[in-house]
Amino acid sequence: MRRNSDRLKAAILGTGNIGTDLLVKILQSKYLECTYFIGRNRDSHGLSLAGSWGVRTSHQSIRAIQEDPDCCDLVFDATSARDHLLHAPILKKLGKTVIDLTPARIGTMCIPAINLEACVGKSNINMVTCGGQSSVPLAHAIGQTHSEVEYIEVVSTVASKGAGPATRINLDEYIETTESCIRQFSGSRQSKTILNLNPAEPCIDMQSTLLAKVKNPSMEQLTKLVNETAANIRQYVPGYQLIMPPTFKEGHIQMMIRVQGRGDYLPPYAGNLDIINCAAVATAERLAKARLTEGVVH
Numbered sequence: 001m002r003r004n005s006d007r008l009k010a011a012i013l014g015t016g017n018i019g020t021d022l023l024v025k026i027l028q029s030k031y032l033e034c035t036y037f038i039g040r041n042r043d044s045h046g047l048s049l050a051g052s053w054g055v056r057t058s059h060q061s062i063r064a065i066q067e068d069p070d071c072c073d074l075v076f077d078a079t080s081a082r083d084h085l086l087h088a089p090i091l092k093k094l095g096k097t098v099i100d101l102t103p104a105r106i107g108t109m110c111i112p113a114i115n116l117e118a119c120v121g122k123s124n125i126n127m128v129t130c131g132g133q134s135s136v137p138l139a140h141a142i143g144q145t146h147s148e149v150e151y152i153e154v155v156s157t158v159a160s161k162g163a164g165p166a167t168r169i170n171l172d173e174y175i176e177t178t179e180s181c182i183r184q185f186s187g188s189r190q191s192k193t194i195l196n197l198n199p200a201e202p203c204i205d206m207q208s209t210l211l212a213k214v215k216n217p218s219m220e221q222l223t224k225l226v227n228e229t230a231a232n233i234r235q236y237v238p239g240y241q242l243i244m245p246p247t248f249k250e251g252h253i254q255m256m257i258r259v260q261g262r263g264d265y266l267p268p269y270a271g272n273l274d275i276i277n278c279a280a281v282a283t284a285e286r287l288a289k290a291r292l293t294e295g296v297v298h
Contacts, residue, residue, distance in 0.1 A: 008288035014078030015039030015046035143186035159203035206271035
């Protein structure tokens with residue numbers, strides 16, 4: 001176990017489901033230390049839990065960091081896209097590296113399975129969306145194996161109980177950010193994103209289906225790369241499963257994945273929240289290693 005002084009000091013903004021699950025993951029990390037857990041509601045369950053675990057807490061939102069800028073090197077923003085638009089310039093002025101878990105799309109979009117190394121040294125890193133983390137690596141594989149990608153559509157279905165208030169508020173931003181990320185990493189001319197909230201009981205696991213229209217499909221090459229990509233993602237998201245391999249049907253490439261959560265704080269069906277938190281922690285740990293070996297955070 002590393003000494004606390006060797007770890008990257010991180011604060012979390014947002015004490016809801018995402019923020020609290022993120023906290024649990026950071027407490028398990030060898031490279032990160034949560035030095036501040038910050039929300040707006042003094043009565044939130046997350047703040048109460050964090051306090052009982054000995055983590056420093058505040059209900060003063062971004063002001064807590066402004067009043068004690070030495071509290072952290074890195075800030076995870078697990079609030080909402082609207083809030084991040086307010087937080088980003090403040091944190092930039094304070095010289096903080098930011099990992100944004102909202103679909104605000106201010107910083108560099110990061111999909112660890114694709115461009116983690118390129119994100120080292122960036123001051124604001126955007127984790128896109130849960131649908132982006134699950135499907136964009138597959139879209140990227142299509143772009144890597146096909147010279148012309150006309151259209152990619154992603155349909156994600158998550159348990160209604162796994163979609164909290166911030167997720168529902170951010171639906172427009174979710175769609176726009178995911179579609180933009182698909183185009184960026186696949187080279188697709190057009191993209192479409194659909195998110196379904198399923199109220200079924202018992203709750204379903206997150207599933208994403210990807211449809212792509214390409215010229216001259218190269219299924220053997222694509223299947224090989226998709227399998228390699230899925231194995232790479234499982235290194236930081238153990239519950240990532242390819243449940244339908246690349247298939248050419250009715251003029252489209254089709255594939256499907258399922259994501260089960262680790263069950264750290266949230267139930268396993270909340271794979272949509274787990275995958276973006278796992279991606280954020282993997283990114284932060286890479287930044288921490290860069291600081292230890294290269295002396296840089298941003």
